[in-house]
Amino acid sequence: xxxxxxxxxxxxxxxxxxxxxxxxxxxxxxxxxxxxxxxxxxxxxxxxxxxxxxxxxxxxxxxxxxxxxxxxxxxxxxxxxxxxxxxxxxxxxxxxxxxxxxxxxxxxxxxxxxxxxxxxxxxxxxxxxxxxxxxxxxxxxxxxxxxxxxxxxxxxxxxxxxxxxxxxxxx
Amino acid sequence: xxxxxxxxxxxxxxxxxxxxxxxxxxxxxxxxxxxxxxxxxxxxxxxxxxxxxxxxxxxxxxxxxxxxxxxxxxxxxxxxxxxxxxxxxxxxxxxxxxxxxxxxxxxxxxxxxxxxxxxxxxxxxxxxxxxxxxx
Numbered sequence: 269x270x271x272x273x274x275x276x277x278x279x280x281x282x283x284x285x286x287x288x289x290x291x292x293x294x295x296x297x298x299x300x301x302x303x304x305x306x307x308x309x310x311x312x313x314x315x316x317x318x319x320x321x322x323x324x325x326x327x328x329x330x331x332x333x334x335x336x337x338x339x340x341x342x343x344x345x346x347x348x349x350x351x352x353x354x355x356x357x358x359x360x361x362x363x364x365x366x367x368x369x370x371x372x373x374x375x376x377x378x379x380x381x382x383x384x385x386x387x388x389x390x391x392x393x394x395x396x397x398x399x400x401x402x403x404x405x406x407x408x409x410x411x412x413x414x415x416x417x418x419x420x421x422x423x424x425x426x427x428x429x430x431x432x433x434x435x436x437x438x439x
Numbered sequence: 440x441x442x443x444x445x446x447x448x449x450x451x452x453x454x455x456x457x458x459x460x461x462x463x464x465x466x467x468x469x470x471x472x473x474x475x476x477x478x479x480x481x482x483x484x485x486x487x488x489x490x491x492x493x494x495x496x497x498x499x500x501x502x503x504x505x506x507x508x509x510x511x512x513x514x515x516x517x518x519x520x521x522x523x524x525x526x527x528x529x530x531x532x533x534x535x536x537x538x539x540x541x542x543x544x545x546x547x548x549x550x551x552x553x554x555x556x557x558x559x560x561x562x563x564x565x566x567x568x569x570x571x572x573x574x
Contacts, residue, residue: 315444320444321517321518325514328510328514329507329510329511329514332510333503333506333507333510334507336503337500337503337504337507340499340500340503341500343499344497344499344500400517400518400521401518401521401522403518404517404518404519404521404522405522405525407515407518407519408518408519408522408526408529408530408533409526412533415515415533415537416533416536416537416540418515418537419512419536419537419538419540419541420540422508422511422512422540422541422544423540423541423543423544425508426505426508426541426544426545426547426548427544427547429501429504429505429508430501430547430548430551430553433497433500433501433504433553434551
């Protein structure tokens with residue numbers, strides 16, 4: 269087993285464990301903390317895939333800003349006693365679990381059946397593509413239009429945030 | 440052979456060891472005499488009252504959301520700053536268009552008053568109102 273494989277499996281298993289801890293913790297705050305851990309591990313996985321810029325952004329935006337937002341939501345909801353948050357297993361949830369299992373099996377079968385040539389290899393020049401410079405070059409020449417459209421998307425997000433907040437305060 | 444991020448990882452390990460070592464040494468050295476008063480949450484010497492679950496002002500959420508959006512905007516500025524030397528004027532115009540579109544959003548937020556903090560009116564005690572009335 270090569271060192272890459274060992275690193276990958278260590279990261280993959282720890283990310284799955286942290287993801288499971290997110291949904292099993294009683295305290296929502298603990299869930300958020302484990303979600304931060306999960307995001308950080310994902311950032312390292314991006315690094316192993318030669319996507320340095322995405323990895324750093326993952327830490328700054330997801331583990332930083334989005335988690336603050338999550339914490340505010342948790343505090344806004346004012347859940348109070350955590351013990352009161354027990355859920356009932358309803359008919360709908362059973363169906364959902366069944367569907368998830370079916371999808372998981374499909375994914376596993378899909379990976380098993382697929383040609384390993386496509387799944388195992390990273391592009392030879394991946395090291396140059398993943399850097400900030402590489403992304404900048406691509407973004408501001410070839411993918412110029414999507415980049416400009418992103419600003420419109422962000423504008424829509426700003427207006428959406430304002431409209432949503434207004435509704436909550438008034439109503 | 441260590442890659443650059445391998446070095447970063449080394450720093451992580453050293454930081455973790457540093458924290459763990461500090462806690463372990465403190466545990467070994469400190470006296471173990473605790474009583475219920477010591478185990479309560481420290482609130483600047485006050486006795487803690489109520490739960491830490493306070494309903495936050497929704498303003499925090501709105502500001503965090505707007506911050507997040509402009510955070511993503513800054514993310515786009517990093518690669519731009521790196522390649523700016525090579526692309527020159529072209530990149531500059533691109534970024535100006537990008538920023539102008541986002542400034543429209545900023546102006547909208549400002550105009551709608553979402554950057555303002557709605558402070559609750561301070562309640563003046565009745566006695567002070569009386570005093571003002573008399574003088």
